[in-house]
Amino acid sequence: MTEKRPTMRDVARVAGVGLMTVSRVVNGEPGVQPERAARVERAIRQLGYERNHMARQLRRQGQSTQTIGLLVDDLANPFYAALARAVEDAAMLRSYVVLIGSSNDSLRREREVVSAFLARRVDGLILVPVAGSHRFLQRQQDLGLKVVCADRPADNLRADTVLVDNRAGAREAVTHLLRQGHRRIGYLGDREDIWTISERYAGFAEALAAYGLSPDPALARHGLRVRADAAGAAAAMVRQAAPPTALFASNDVVTMGVVDALYGAGAAARREIALVGFDEFAMADKLSLPVTVVSQDAAALGAACAQALFARIAGDTSPPRETTLVTRLLARGSGEVNPPPVET
């Protein structure tokens, strides 16, 4: 049933030629008589031969394995899925394949996956770094590994980094609310140790500061990991004695949770409360109350990372670069349609 896989030697024997002739045909090298090449091709098809990439790379050492690794936070998150697709397209264009992994925001898991990738001698690594030191990667870079950080910078690592201007995006979003007259703006956010989240909170605070305000601890909740967390926090916050008139949500999951809690049809609905969220998500513009969001382009981020990585693989040795992509505020009226009471 399960026969041994055919080798070049087997193909050579069946085709009645030498081993090197098969190698040349398989690699599309010139200098093989058409008739012999045809015999080889036939033998390849007959045996179902596929070149052993491992043996090949072993011999041509120091050469590329035509494989890169991509490590995101959570592949099931549409943002990272879009990023991954862009990376994969860029890789395929260059005949590379992509090893993929999710770190789940765990440094231990990140290291395990990176180690498994390194054992397979990936030429490069695009990673969304979790919090914590990445010094162990510096040594791998000295050994020839190319690394690009996506979406967040990595601690203790000099590497190309492609970021989004989270701070400016958040500032713009909150300024949008301030311009509408909102002065009591609540913050609902994911874990603060995630770089993007802390940047967004900083942008939130900066926007308030420009209006002579500062974040009110009673109007801020951190560490919201899942949609239900966010829904609960939003419901609790607006039940307070002095509730906010508007909310800023740190990311799509939190935004959806807020929508669950406040924009539903139930008795707890508080549709007069304005909302701006970071991250665009499907149908945000088609909700019963359309949500204003800060949109970031995941595919552009992935494409930029891939471009940087393949440039390094191609031999670019210039100093590490940091690229920052801009966000776009998509105003949809969750603040304008329900003008808030302006306080005095």
Place this chain on the structure above:
Amino acid sequence: MTEKRPTMRDVARVAGVGLMTVSRVVNGEPGVQPERAARVERAIRQLGYERNHMARQLRRQGQSTQTIGLLVDDLANPFYAALARAVEDAAMLRSYVVLIGSSNDSLRREREVVSAFLARRVDGLILVPVAGSHRFLQRQQDLGLKVVCADRPADNLRADTVLVDNRAGAREAVTHLLRQGHRRIGYLGDREDIWTISERYAGFAEALAAYGLSPDPALARHGLRVRADAAGAAAAMVRQAAPPTALFASNDVVTMGVVDALYGAGAAARREIALVGFDEFAMADKLSLPVTVVSQDAAALGAACAQALFARIAGDTSPPRETTLVTRLLARGSGEVNPPPVET
């Protein structure tokens, strides 16, 4: 700068031991004196040594490469992203890594990616097969490759297959509309050569047949690939002389397009037209007009595929199995809230 990567030989030299001692330490084999093992460990860290997985697999041939391939239609589609994440989790649990690719519904691209995976000697392959013959994979199976088809069956291939009961799901959805009194039900669908889509259309027709009806060519559009296509088709269909009172959409992308066209705030809005779509999507329940959908569990599909694949890799040689997962109708009122005129 870029030094050559250290080998076991280098580690052995630095540690002052034999090559085999290093091999034993690296592989956690017993029978090495603790003192020597420690010296080896130190040398490994000092040099940044990572085992060369390719050389290893070359020697232990016929053995597992601890790598599987996953080929989906489009990784950026949240459905496949969720499937991929489930596969990745299952793989990680077993210390496997995952090579990923998107076929884009192209047989040529599928073959290219599969070939690249085979060259890297993946132990197994989970693929969402595109339309077309997969006989070339049968031979690879004889050579030891384990294959599991996800979401669709593959032509000319005997392999474990995990499907969703698309036909029953569509039948249930359309029956739901019929029970509400709808008799003129339009169909908007993706490419008919995609197996899941044709099954859903069959279910649509079966539901109508049970009520003594048959699909009206004037109320069916196929080949809608992107959201804008679907929006245009929906807008055109409801402008007809005898428009439908309800629509069935073949998948999430089409459903969203229909929402764009009919449930927006614009002048063209036709909110009285009922809609049921295949595939759940984020916020479908929070739209200005919540959409009834047929929900399928992508993560469960991925987990079932992974389970089947790893069972095969572990030596299961029973005949190929076909597993079918059920769907769930999430009725949300897009039919009930706007009762249609019952025709006579």
Place this chain on the structure above:
DNA sequence: TTGAAAGCGCTAACAG
């Protein structure tokens, strides 16, 4: 408990 020798499938370098 340790090491030396052989060889996995392939390609670089050379010889015919």
Place this chain on the structure above:
DNA sequence: CTGTTAGCGCTTTCAA
């Protein structure tokens, strides 16, 4: 144009 030889880094086998 074609084939032969050697060796990539590792593990298997066997001897010390």
